[in-house]
Amino acid sequence: MSKTSALLAVFLTGLVLSGCNTVQGMGQDIQKAGNAIERAAK
Secondary structure (H helix, E strand, C coil), X not given: CCHHHHXXXXXXXXXXXHHCCCHHHHHHHHHHHHHHXXXXXX
């Protein structure tokens, strides 16, 4: 993994985690992401 990719992954992880304050919120975010991927795959 290149340095840029690793930095981007850390940044995105921090962004996602800062957006959800609770475990329930994180679960909802993950579910929404899964649904979006599923719709894109159809």
